[in-house]
Every structure is written in C-alpha cells, then in structure tokens.
Amino acid sequence: xxxxxxxxxxxxxxxxxxxxxxxxxxxxxxxxxxxxxxxxxxxxxxxxxxxxxxxxxxxxxxxxxxxxxxxxxxxxxxxxxxxxxxxxxxxxxxxxxxxxxxxxxxxxxxxxxxxxxxxxxxxxxxxxxxxxxxxxxxxxxxxxxxxxxxxxxxxxxxxxxxxxxxxxxxxxxxxxxxxxxxxxxxxxxxxxxxxxxxxxxxxxxxxxxxxxxxxxxxxxxxxxxxxxxxxxxxxxxxxxxxxxxxxxxxxxxxxxxxxxxxxxxxxxxxxxxxxxxxxxxxxxxxxxxxxxxxxxxxxxxxxxxxxxxxxxxxxxxxxxxxxxxxxxxxxxxxxxxxxxxxxxxxxxxxxxxxxxxxx
Amino acid sequence: xxxxxxxxxxxxxxxxxxxxxxxxxxxxxxxxxxxxxxxxxxxxxxxxxxxxxxxxxxxxxxxxxxxxxxxxxxxxxxxxxxxxxxxxxxxxxxxxxxxxxxxxxxxxxxxxxxxxxxxxxxxxxxxxxxxxxxxxxxxxxxxxxxxxxxxxxxxxxxxxxxxxxxxxxxxxxxxxxxxxxxxxxxxxxxxxxxxxxxxxxxxxxxxxxxxxxxxxxxxxxxxxxxxxxxxxxxxxxxxxxxxxxxxxxxxxxxxxxxxxxxxxxxxxxxxxxxxxxxxxxxxxxxxxxxxxxxxxxxxxxxxxxxxxxxxxxxxxxxxxxxxxxxxxxxxxxxxxxxxxxxxxxxxxxxxxxxxxxxx
DNA sequence: ATTTAGCACTTGAATTCAATGAGTGCTAAA
DNA sequence: TTTAGCACTCATTGAATTCAAGTGCTAAAT
Numbered sequence: 001x002x003x004x005x006x007x008x009x010x011x012x013x014x015x016x017x018x019x020x021x022x023x024x025x026x027x028x029x030x031x032x033x034x035x036x037x038x039x040x041x042x043x044x045x046x047x048x049x050x051x052x053x054x055x056x057x058x059x060x061x062x063x064x065x066x067x068x069x070x071x072x073x074x075x076x077x078x079x080x081x082x083x084x085x086x087x088x089x090x091x092x093x094x095x096x097x098x099x100x101x102x103x104x105x106x107x108x109x110x111x112x113x114x115x116x117x118x119x120x121x122x123x124x125x126x127x128x129x130x131x132x133x134x135x136x137x138x139x140x141x142x143x144x145x146x147x148x149x150x151x152x153x154x155x156x157x158x159x160x161x162x163x164x165x166x167x168x169x170x171x172x173x174x175x176x177x178x179x180x181x182x183x184x185x186x187x188x189x190x191x192x193x194x195x196x197x198x199x200x201x202x203x204x205x206x207x208x209x210x211x212x213x214x215x216x217x218x219x220x221x222x223x224x225x226x227x228x229x230x231x232x233x234x235x236x237x238x239x240x241x242x243x244x245x246x247x248x249x250x251x252x253x254x255x256x257x258x259x260x261x262x263x264x265x266x267x268x269x270x271x272x273x274x275x276x277x278x279x280x281x282x283x284x285x286x287x288x289x290x291x292x293x294x295x296x297x298x299x300x301x302x303x304x305x306x307x308x309x310x311x312x313x314x315x316x317x318x319x320x321x322x323x324x325x326x327x328x329x330x331x332x333x334x335x336x337x338x339x340x341x342x343x344x345x346x347x348x349x350x351x352x353x354x355x356x357x358x359x
Numbered sequence: 360x361x362x363x364x365x366x367x368x369x370x371x372x373x374x375x376x377x378x379x380x381x382x383x384x385x386x387x388x389x390x391x392x393x394x395x396x397x398x399x400x401x402x403x404x405x406x407x408x409x410x411x412x413x414x415x416x417x418x419x420x421x422x423x424x425x426x427x428x429x430x431x432x433x434x435x436x437x438x439x440x441x442x443x444x445x446x447x448x449x450x451x452x453x454x455x456x457x458x459x460x461x462x463x464x465x466x467x468x469x470x471x472x473x474x475x476x477x478x479x480x481x482x483x484x485x486x487x488x489x490x491x492x493x494x495x496x497x498x499x500x501x502x503x504x505x506x507x508x509x510x511x512x513x514x515x516x517x518x519x520x521x522x523x524x525x526x527x528x529x530x531x532x533x534x535x536x537x538x539x540x541x542x543x544x545x546x547x548x549x550x551x552x553x554x555x556x557x558x559x560x561x562x563x564x565x566x567x568x569x570x571x572x573x574x575x576x577x578x579x580x581x582x583x584x585x586x587x588x589x590x591x592x593x594x595x596x597x598x599x600x601x602x603x604x605x606x607x608x609x610x611x612x613x614x615x616x617x618x619x620x621x622x623x624x625x626x627x628x629x630x631x632x633x634x635x636x637x638x639x640x641x642x643x644x645x646x647x648x649x650x651x652x653x654x655x656x657x658x659x660x661x662x663x664x665x666x667x668x669x670x671x672x673x674x675x676x677x678x679x680x681x682x683x684x685x686x687x688x689x690x691x692x693x694x695x696x697x698x699x700x701x702x703x704x705x706x707x708x709x710x711x712x713x714x715x716x717x718x
Numbered sequence: 719a720t721t722t723a724g725c726a727c728t729t730g731a732a733t734t735c736a737a738t739g740a741g742t743g744c745t746a747a748a
Numbered sequence: 749t750t751t752a753g754c755a756c757t758c759a760t761t762g763a764a765t766t767c768a769a770g771t772g773c774t775a776a777a778t
Contacts, residue, residue: 034743043751044751045741045752046744046750046752047750048751065758067742068741068742068760131505154515166515218517388769401723404723405724408772409772424728425730425770426729
C-alpha cells in the first residue's frame with residue numbers, strides 16, 4: 001500500500017477530505033448528495049459517485065453496505081492524517097486552558113503528566129493517557145549512614161539514576177561510631193556499583209565476617225533494603241483519564257468491543273509495549289490495526305513521548321475510536337507535550353518523586 | 360422499614376431465600392413454577408404465588424412487570440444479607456489462591472492491597488477496589504543535614520508520622536561545616552513541630568538573618584521542600600481492578616448505567632467518601648441506594664477497612680450489581696482482610712513507601 | 719382455615735411483513 | 749468527461765401477530 005499524495009487528482013483529494021471531515025464530525029456514512037451541497041466547487045452527484053467508487057477501489061473508502069454512503073477506511077484515515085487534514089487552530093479558550101497547566105506551580109513530572117491527561121481529555125473529549133516511565137536504577141553508587149538516636153540509623157543510598165533513597169535500620173544492640181563507620185565502608189566496598197543479582201552468598205558472609213560481629217546481623221536486612229530500592233522504583237505507570245467518555249461514541253455502543261478495549265487498558269502491557277517502542281520526539285499515530293494489538297483494531301492511539309537526556313521518561317496521548325478528530329487531537333498533544341518537554345529541558349521539572357533537587 | 364427475622368414464617372423465609380439464591384445464580388426473575396421443583400418441601404405453585412405476593416407487599420420482592428416472576432428488592436437483599444444467606448464455604452482451590460497472597464514476600468501495604476484486589480476480582484468475578492489512605496504528616500519533628508560532596512547536601516526530615524523524607528539541596532557557593540551546622544540548628548529551632556501554614560514571612564526573614572548571609576539563600580528552597588513533604592505524601596489512593604468484568608452482567612448492558620458508574624469510579628471522591636465514613640473492623644455492605652451516591656443506585660459496594668493503631672490505613676472490597684453473590688464475596692473479603700489485618704498487627708507490613716523500617 | 723387446581727388475563731419478546739428512503743451503479747444522452 | 753435518469757439494494761421503522769411465561773383470582777378440596 002503506498003498511495004502518494006500526488007497520485008490523486010486534486011478533485012479526488014478534495015472529495016476524500018470532505019468525506020472524512022464530514023464523517024469525523026457526524027459519524028454517519030457520507031453520500032454523494034450531501035457532497036454536492038458541501039463542496040467548494042459544484043459537481044453533480046453522479047460525478048461524485050464515480051470518484052467515490054474509484055477512491056473505494058484505491059482502498060481509501062469503504063461502504064458499510066450497498067445502499068449506504070461511504071466511510072473512510074483505516075487507510076483513508078492514514079492518508080488523511082499524512083497529507084490531507086489541515087492543522088487545527090486552537091481557540092483562545094483552549095489555549096488558556098492549556099496554558100493554565102504549564103503555568104501551575106506543579107513540579108513533579110508525574111503530576112504534570114496526569115494534569116496534562118486531564119486537560120487533554122476535557123478538550124478533545126476522548127480518553128487521555130499518561131505514561132510515566134521509571135528508569136530503574138541498576139546499581140547503588142554510594143552508601144552513607146546517619147545516626148538517628150535510640151537504636152536506629154538511617155541508611156542513605158545514592159542510585160545510578162541520581163536519586164536518593166533511604167531506609168531506616170533498627171538495631172537492638174549498641175553500635176559504636178567506629179562500628180558504624182566500618183559498616184559504611186564495607187557496604188561501599190562490596191555493594192557499590194555492582195549488580196545485586198551477581199552478589200553471591202559467600203560474598204555476603206564475607207561481608208558479615210569483615211564488618212565484625214557487632215554489625216554482622218545488619219548485613220542481611222541491608223541487602224534486602226538495597227534489593228527493594230533497586231526494584232521498587234522501577235515500575236512503569238500508565239494511567240487513563242476519562243475512560244467513560246469512550247462510551248459516548250457509537251463505535252463503542254457494542255459492549256463487547258468496549259469491553260475488549262477496557263480490558264487492554266487494564267492489562268496495560270500491550271499499550272505499554274506500543275508506547276515504549278514508539279518514536280521519540282514526534283507524534284505517534286496508530287490507527288486501528290496499525291497497532292498490532294488486535295483488541296485495539298477499532299481504536300486509534302495518539303501520543304508523544306517526553307524525554308530527558310534522550311531517554312523516554314513519559315508520554316501523553318489519547319485513545320479513541322478510529323473516527324477521531326485527528327487534527328484537533330494532534331494539535332493538542334503537540335502543544336502540550338512540547339510545553340512539558342520544554343519544562344523538562346529547562347530543568348524545571350523534577351523527574352522523580354523519591355528525590356527532589358533544587359538549585 | 361424494619362422487618363425482623365422473626366416476623367416471617369419459616370416457609371416465607373424459605374421461599375424468599377430460594378428466590379434470591381436462584382436469582383443471584385441465574386439473573387432472571389423467578390417464577391412460582393420453578394420454585395415448586397426447587398424447594399425442600401413440596402407445595403403447589405398457587406400457594407407459592409400467595410406467599411410471594413405477600414412478600415412483595417412487605418417490600419422484599421418486586422415484579423419487573425405483571426407477567427414476570429419475582430426479583431429481590433434492595434430491601435430483600437438486605438434482609439437476605441442480614442438474616443437469610445448461609446455463609447460460603449471456600450473450596451480448596453480458592454483457599455490456596457487466597458493464601459498465596461499472604462504467603463508472598465511482599466511487605467508494602469500498597470502492594471498487598473493491590474494484590475488482594477487482584478485475587479478478589481478473580482475469585483468473585485466482580486470489580487475489586489483497593490483503598491490506601493495516607494495519613495499525611497502534619498509537622499516535621501527533626502531535621503538533619505548530610506554532605507554529599509560537590510555543592511550538594513541532603514536534607515533529611517523526620518515527620519510526625521515517623522517516616523523519613525529527604526531532599527537534595529544544591530548550593531552553588533561554598534558551605535563550611537560550621538555553616539551547615541548552623542543551618543541545621545536554625546531549621547530545628549524554627550521549623551520543628553510547627554504547622555507550616557502558621558509560619559510567617561517575617562519569621563522566614565528572621566531565619567535568613569539568624570542563619571547568616573552564607574546560608575540565607577537556602578532557606579526559601581528548604582521551606583518549599585518542607586511544604587512539599589507535608590503535602591505530597593498525603594494523597595489517598597483508590598484503585599480498581601477488573602472494571603471490565605462489570606460488563607458481563609446484564610445489569611450493565613445498558614451503556615448509560617455503566618457509564619455513570621464508571622464515571623463515579625473515575626472521579627473517586629464519592630466512593631472515597633463512602634469508604635472513609637465506614638465502620639472500622641467490620642464488613643460494610645452498601646446495597647443499591649443505601650449508599651447516598653445516586654449514580655450507584657444499581658450497584659452494591661462491599662468492603663472492609665484495614666487499620667493500624669486504630670486508624671484506617673486501607674480497605675479492600677468489591678463493587679458490582681446489586682444482584683451479587685453476597686455470600687461468597689463477603690466470605691472472601693472477610694478472609695483476605697483479616698489476614699492482611701493480622702499482618703498489619705504483627706508488624707510484618709510496612710505502612711509507607713517512603714520510609715521502611717526493619718528490625 | 720389452608721391449600722390447590724383451573725382458567726382468564728397481562729405483558730414482554732420474538733417474528734413477520736410491508737413501507738420507506740437513502741444511496742448506489744449503470745446507461746445513455748449532453 | 750460530465751450528468752440526468754432510473755432500476756436496484758438494503759438497513760430501518762413500525763404495525764400486526766404470535767408465543768410463552770407467569771400472575772391473580774375463584775371455587776373446590778383438604
């Protein structure tokens with residue numbers, strides 16, 4: 001399938017665009033009679049019918065049944081998105097709504113993404129998605145200990161992702177300053193910059209020996225703490241806002257279809273898969289079966305990633321029926337994601353919730 | 360409305376129970392003919408009809424239309440739950456499934472609750488909910504600082520909820536040990552155990568003066584950090600698992616009804632309201648309009664809270680149509696929540712994700 | 719005083735049928 | 749190449765009909 005922009009006569013393009021525009025707005029199949037009254041130039045319905053049937057042969061249009069008007073095919077939408085649609089002009093109100101978000105004082109990426117999803121959902125009237133990718137730290141780069149009095153001390157861990165994690169360690173017995181220092185040294189020697197999976201039991205017992213009897217019982221809880229830190233932070237998050245909005249579209253009045261999609265949104269992994277394999281720094285549009293998840297054959301997914309140091313840390317987008325207001329949705333996502341990306345680049349956003357930085 | 364258990368003849372109770380049991384299983388209205396064949400004693404359909412019409416007068420049954428069988432009213436379900444239903448016996452498989460969770464190594468309450476929701480959803484085939492209430496810290500009880508080298512130090516804050524929060528503070532200028540100590544002292548003097556809202560601007564400038572010119576620029580970012588710590592941790596979480604399962608029930612084949620419920624689940628505040636005003640340490644059952652949220656008139660909400668030191672820290676439950684397998688659902692929630700509560704009481708669970716304790 | 723058989727009645731669901739009308743494809747004329 | 753004209757298709761609508769399930773009531777039976 002490879003119809004180029006130039007393969008179509010201007011009149012065909014005009015007709016195709018008019019059909020898709022009308023169908024996006026109204027949701028109904030578009031017939032030749034309607035078009036005679038709504039085209040910039042005036043041609044007869046018969047001519048339009050001829051053109052339509054040729055567009056259908058090209059795979060750009062479809063007919064639900066013989067006596068119905070035409071409906072865009074997935075491929076038609078694709079052509080529309082690539083070449084036909086004209087870019088959407090935001091209204092003042094919409095711009096205002098969008099800017100409110102970026103002007104807010106929120107600094108955490110999580111919250112910004114969710115806020116963006118909310119706004120996008122409201123403006124476009126589809127379901128919004130917010131993805132938050134956590135780059136899980138692979139190693140601890142530095143350990144520090146800090147007394148907290150009364151049989152506790154704080155274990156501070158710096159991770160390879162530059163975040164700081166802490167864990168309170170209780171010790172029922174006395175711990176001299178000197179012992180604590182020794183413990184810190186041992187941790188830094190054995191557990192820094194190493195993949196925890198590769199730490200062997202014999203190494204652990206070696207640590208227990210080296211650190212001395214008075215700190216040895218702490219080794220194993222500490223190792224567990226390290227393990228938690230390296231694993232817990234790393235769960236990706238994918239959230240949806242306004243799922244109920246999908247139900248307003250006749251495409252999902254078939255409960256079965258909707259249920260499938262809802263299931264996919266709950267399972268998340270399929271969609272996470274799509275998002276994480278997407279192109280960076282541009283708007284990704286998956287129309288119908290273009291995304292390989294067959295449950296989403298009737299839906300379109302549009303999103304754009306947010307990156308930090310060239311690594312994907314998030315994404316915002318919408319999900320809805322293939323009959324979607326592509327122009328508006330793409331413009332909205334573009335605007336919002338660019339703004340968020342800018343905040344990210346100018347370091348105004350804090351990537352993690354665990355640690356926060358400040359200048 | 361106050362029908363006592365003893366107000367009904369044994370035969371009426373038997374008939375009512377049989378009707379509700381059958382309706383829960385089959386979803387269809389139950390007629391007199393069916394009952395003649397499915398009652399422990401044998402009575403004629405005419406007699407049953409008489410009894411049924413009396414039960415209807417009492418408000419325990421309803422008729423969808425004249426020529427249909429009877430269906431339990433909300434009040435009928437209530438009576439059933441209170442007095443009629445017999446407690447469900449778990450199968451070996453179910454017990455196994457349930458125990459797998461509590462035997463798992465997971466230690467964080469969040470994860471246990473979500474895991475419980477998953478299991479509950481699978482077992483009961485309704486939508487499960489997991490609530491995680493965060494007791495937001497009200498004050499900071501202690502500040503500590505810790506050098507991290509290269510123009511940064513770590514600000515460690517102990518909160519009134521006994522959790523530890525940290526914030527990395529960058530300083531572009533030199534900071535002597537002595538200055539850092541002074542800063543720590545000032546923070547502990549001015550910001551410990553005080554409600555941040557009550558800190559005045561003049562107090563802040565006093566802090567800046569007292570701490571000296573070389574640390575003064577750090578005061579305001581630190582105050583902001585404290586503010587974040589006191590506010591951010593405190594957002595309650597309410598998650599649902601298996602929302603798509605609701606769509607299998609004919610009660611929600613009306614898209615409008617389902618959409619309303621879905622909306623309520625997304626907005627969350629109504630349901631949060633119900634959960635947070637519920638009774639502690641017992642199973643709460645809200646049948647249809649018993650919960651004041653009118654959008655949930657067709658749904659039943661069942662849950663039980665998890666407490667720690669007598670404060671509600673979480674809840675698990677299910678949401679589904681009024682026609683629900685109460686017996687099984689209640690048994691499942693009871694079993695799971697008791698187990699989780701036990702883990703909580705025996706201190707095996709870590710309440711927060713921010714700080715972790717270890718013995 | 720209950721219980722039951724019998725029967726007329728109600729009502730939603732399913733089925734059929736015809737009418738409607740939107741829209742097409744095709745042919746032949748412009 | 750375009751267009752008017754016309755026959756044809758097919759989903760939708762609504763009315764009429766049948767069907768079956770289930771009730772309420774009455775009168776007889778226990």
